[in-house]
Amino acid sequence: MSELIAIFFSMALVNNMVLGKFLGLCPFFGVSKKTSSAFSMGIAVLLVMLVASAVTWPLFHLLLVPYGFEFMRTVIFILVIASLVQIIEMSIKRTNMTLYNALGIYLPLITTNCAVLGITFINIDQQYGFAQSMVAALGAGVGFTLVLLIMSGIRERLDLADVPKVFKGAPVAFLIAGLLGLAFLAFGGMVG
Amino acid sequence: MTKQRGSAYPIVFLTLVVLLSVVSLTLIDATTHEKILAAQEAEVQEMLAALFPTLETYQFEETSGLYTILAEGAVIGQARMLQAGGYGGAIDILVGLQPDGKLRGIRIISQQETPGLGAKISEPTFLDQFVGLSASEVELSKDGGAIDAITGATISSRAVADEVRDAIRDSFQEGGDD
Amino acid sequence: MKSLIKALTNGILRANPTFILLLGLCPTLAVSTSIDNAFGMTGSVLFVLLAANVIVSLLRRWIPDRARIPTFIVIIATLVTIVDLALKAYVPALSKSLGMYVPLIVVNCIILGRAEAFASKNNVAHSIADAVGMSVGFGVAILLISFVRQVLGSGKLELFNVSVFSIPGLDSNPAAIFLLPMGAFFVIGVLLALFRWVGVSECE
Numbered sequence: 001m002s003e004l005i006a007i008f009f010s011m012a013l014v015n016n017m018v019l020g021k022f023l024g025l026c027p028f029f030g031v032s033k034k035t036s037s038a039f040s041m042g043i044a045v046l047l048v049m050l051v052a053s054a055v056t057w058p059l060f061h062l063l064l065v066p067y068g069f070e071f072m073r074t075v076i077f078i079l080v081i082a083s084l085v086q087i088i089e090m091s092i093k094r095t096n097m098t099l100y101n102a103l104g105i106y107l108p109l110i111t112t113n114c115a116v117l118g119i120t121f122i123n124i125d126q127q128y129g130f131a132q133s134m135v136a137a138l139g140a141g142v143g144f145t146l147v148l149l150i151m152s153g154i155r156e157r158l159d160l161a162d163v164p165k166v167f168k169g170a171p172v173a174f175l176i177a178g179l180l181g182l183a184f185l186a187f188g189g190m191v192g
Numbered sequence: 193m194t195k196q197r198g199s200a201y202p203i204v205f206l207t208l209v210v211l212l213s214v215v216s217l218t219l220i221d222a223t224t225h226e227k228i229l230a231a232q233e234a235e236v237q238e239m240l241a242a243l244f245p246t247l248e249t250y251q252f253e254e255t256s257g258l259y260t261i262l263a264e265g266a267v268i269g270q271a272r273m274l275q276a277g278g279y280g281g282a283i284d285i286l287v288g289l290q291p292d293g294k295l296r297g298i299r300i301i302s303q304q305e306t307p308g309l310g311a312k313i314s315e316p317t318f319l320d321q322f323v324g325l326s327a328s329e330v331e332l333s334k335d336g337g338a339i340d341a342i343t344g345a346t347i348s349s350r351a352v353a354d355e356v357r358d359a360i361r362d363s364f365q366e367g368g369d370d
Numbered sequence: 371m372k373s374l375i376k377a378l379t380n381g382i383l384r385a386n387p388t389f390i391l392l393l394g395l396c397p398t399l400a401v402s403t404s405i406d407n408a409f410g411m412t413g414s415v416l417f418v419l420l421a422a423n424v425i426v427s428l429l430r431r432w433i434p435d436r437a438r439i440p441t442f443i444v445i446i447a448t449l450v451t452i453v454d455l456a457l458k459a460y461v462p463a464l465s466k467s468l469g470m471y472v473p474l475i476v477v478n479c480i481i482l483g484r485a486e487a488f489a490s491k492n493n494v495a496h497s498i499a500d501a502v503g504m505s506v507g508f509g510v511a512i513l514l515i516s517f518v519r520q521v522l523g524s525g526k527l528e529l530f531n532v533s534v535f536s537i538p539g540l541d542s543n544p545a546a547i548f549l550l551p552m553g554a555f556f557v558i559g560v561l562l563a564l565f566r567w568v569g570v571s572e573c574e
Contacts (some may be wrong), residue, residue: 014280020551022400026479029392069223071455074473075213075447082443110476114396121470166566167559170392174559181552188280188306202437209441213448220452227459235462307546 004135007128011139014188017115018147019181025113027172028148033159035125035173040184041106046138048088048110049119052081052154056120057130077120084109115144128185197342229287244269256345261288269296279347280304287289294323298356303348310348318342318349321358324328330357374499377543381503387480388511390563394480394493397471398512399554403523405412406530408466412509414472418449420501421480426489427497431489439497443476465568480504516555523548 007176014027017023024045049120064070089107093100110116119140154176163172239245244261246268251260269290276283281304288296300314302309312318321339322330330353331337332346341349383385387393397415401407425445426433433441454472457465465472473482484504489497521527525544547553 010281015477021341022396022551022554023474025395025399026393053432063529071217071451074451074454074476075210075217075444076444078447078476079210079440082440099433112479114474114477115519117474117477118470125470164563165561171563171566174555174562178552178555178559181550182547185550185552202434205432205434206437206440206444213444214411218453219449220455224455224459228455228462231459232460307549 004132007132007135008122008139008142009187011119011136012143012146013184016138016143016147016184017118018144019177019184020116021113023118024113024144027106027109027113027163028151029170030109031148033152033155035149035152035156037106038148039145040102041109042141043149044103044114045110045113045143045144048081048113049137049141049144051075051084051088051136052120053123053133055084055114055177056078057072057123057128057133060124073121075123076110078117081116081120082163085111115140131147147180152177208367231271239286239301240271240288242299243271243286255370269292271296272359273301274355274359276351278303278305278313278351279310279315279345280306281309283348285352285355287356289360293326293360294317295322295330295356295360298325298352305345305348309342311343312342312345313348327357327360372458374496376415376494377488377499378503379406380506381500382510383507384505386507386511387504388508389562391480393483394478394508395558397473397478398508398515400471400552401468402512402516402519402554403528403549404463404467404520405513406556407467408509408512410457410461410468411512412505414453414468415478415480416505416510418475418497419484419505421449422446422481422485422495423489423501424494426485427494428492439488442482442490446481446485447476473506482506495519496565498527504519515554517552517559518561519548523550524551553565554573559565 006056011017015021018028027045031037059076059080060070062074064076078110085107092103092107096180117139122140123136125133126136128136151173155173158172158176167175170188209293236252237247237250240250240259240261244263246263247261250262250271252258253260257272260267260361261269261271262340269288271286271288274285274287276285283303284301285307286299289300290296296317299317303311303313305311305313327339332339332341332350332353334341334346335350337353339349339353381387385391388395394415399548401411422442422445426442450473453475454465457468457472484500484564488500492500495545517527520535522540522545524546525540545553548557
C-alpha cells in the first residue's frame with residue numbers, strides 16, 4: 001500500500017509530468033489561460049490516462065510480450081489511444097451533453113498529448129504491475145491537472161500585470177513554468 | 193476531390209496500412225534484434241570491467257542476480273546490482289566483491305539525486321572510499337565507519353552506504369559477518 | 371523552383387516549428403541537455419518527417435479522407451519504431467540518453483501537423499523541401515537551447531565525448547540549474563523574448 005502511495009506522489013509531484021518530464025506541454029501552454037478550461041482539460045486528460053493505461057497494460061503484457069511483438073508497442077499504443085479518445089468523445093456526447101460541451105472540444109487534442117502516451121510507456125518501462133500502473137496514471141493525471149490549474153490561475157492574473165512587451169504571452173509563461181518547476185523541487189525527498 | 197469508392201474502402205485501406213506496418217517492423221526487428229542484444233551485453237561487460245579491469249568473461253545467475261567474474265579460468269570476484277532508495281528516487285549501484293570478502297569497489301549506474309549535492313555520489317572522490325572495505329567499515333564516519341559523507345548530502349550518502357553494507361552481509365556468498 | 375526554396379526556408383525562419391509555431395516542445399526541452407542529444411534528436415526527427423512527408427505525399431490520392439488521421443498515425447508510428455530500433459542497435463549510448471522521447475516523436479505535433487497541412491496536399495518534391503526545412507528549423511532551435519544549457523549547466527562543451535571548450539571557473543562550479551527541467555523553461559522563455567526583441571518574431 002505504501003508503495004502505491006509513493007508511486008502516486010512521485011508521479012503527481014516529484015516527477016510531475018509537465019514540470020519534471022516535459023510531457024503535455026502543448027495543452028499546457030495552449031489551454032492554461034483560463035481556469036475553467038484548464039480544469040476541463042485536466043480532467044479529460046486524467047480520464048484518458050486511466051483508460052489508456054487500463055487497456056495498454058494488459059495488451060502489452062498479455063498479447064505483445066508472449067508473442068514477441070514488443071517492438072509494435074508504439075504503433076499499437078498510439079492507435080489504442082486514438083481510438084479510445086474517439087470512443088470516449090462519442091459516449092460523452094450521447095450520455096451527457098453538458099459534460100460534452102465542457103470537455104468535448106479538448107478530447108481530440110488529447111490524442112497528440114505526449115503525457116498520455118508517455119504514461120503508458122512509463123508503466124511498461126518501470127515494470128509496474130497493473131495496480132501500480134493505474135495508480136501511476138492517476139497520479140500523473142492529478143499532477144497534470146494541478147499544474148494546469150496553478151498555471152491558469154497565474155496567467156489570469158498575469159494578463160492584468162505589466163509584462164514587458166517582448167515577454168508577453170509565451171515567453172513569460174515559460175518563465176513561470178520554470179519557477180513552478182523550482183517550487184516543485186521542494187517535493188524532492190518526499191518519496192525517497 | 194470526391195472519391196467514388198465503397199464505404200468499406202477506409203477500413204480496407206487502414207487494415208492494409210496496419211498490415212504493412214506490422215510486416216515492415218517485424219523485418220526491421222529481426223534485423224536489429226541481435227545487434228540490440230549484443231549492445232546490451234557489451235554494456236554489462238563494460239560496467240563490470242570498470243570494477244574488474246582484468247575481466248575476461250562473466251557468468252550471470254538469473255535467480256540470485258549474481259555476476260561471477262572470471263579471468264584466466266579463475267574466479268576473481270563477484271558483482272551484484274543493487275537498488276537503494278535515495279533522496280530523489282532510486283539509485284542503481286553496482287557492487288564488486290573480492291574473493292577475500294572485501295569490497296572491490298562500487299559504481300553508481302543511475303541516480304536522480306540533486307545535482308551539485310547528492311549527485312556527487314557518482315564522483316570518484318566518494319566512490320573511491322569504498323575500495324577494500326569490509327562490511328562493518330561501510331558506514332558513514334559520523335556513524336563510526338570509514339565513509340565520509342558528501343557535505344550537504346547525508347541522505348544520499350547514507351542510502352548508498354546502507355545498501356552496500358546490507359548487500360555484503362546478506363546476499364553475497366563470500367563476505368559475511370565481520 | 372522558387373516555390374521549392376520557399377517551402378524549404380519556411381520551416382527555418384518564418385514558421386520555425388519551435389520558436390514560432392511552438393510545436394513539438396516536449397522532446398525539444400526534454401533532451402536539450404547536451405548537443406549530442408540535440409544532434410541525435412534532430413537526426414531522428416529529420417528521418418521521420420522526411421519519410422512521412424514522402425509517403426503521405428505519394429499516397430495522397432489514395433488516402434481516404436475519413437481514415438486520414440489514423441493512417442498518418444500508423445505511418446509515423448512505424449517510422450518512429452524503425453528509428454528507435456536502429457538507434458538501440460547502432461548507437462545504444464545515444465538511445466539511452468534520448469530515452470522514451472524517441473518513441474514520443476509519434477505525437478510530436480510537427481510531424482503530424484506537416485503531414486496533415488502540407489504533404490497530403492502537395493507533391494513529393496515540395497513535401498521533401500518542407501520536411502527538410504522544418505527539420506533544419508527544429509534542429510537550429512534545439513541546438514541553440516542545448517548549447518546554452520550545456521555550457522551554462524556544465525561549464526564545458528563536448529561533442530561526442532570530444533571536448534570542444536570549457537570555461538575555467540564555470541566547469542568546476544557550473545550553474546547546474548540549467549541542466550534541470552526548469553533551466554530549459556528559463557532558457558526557452560528568454561530566447562523567445564530575445565527573438566521578439568530582435569524583430570524575428572512578432573509580439574502578442
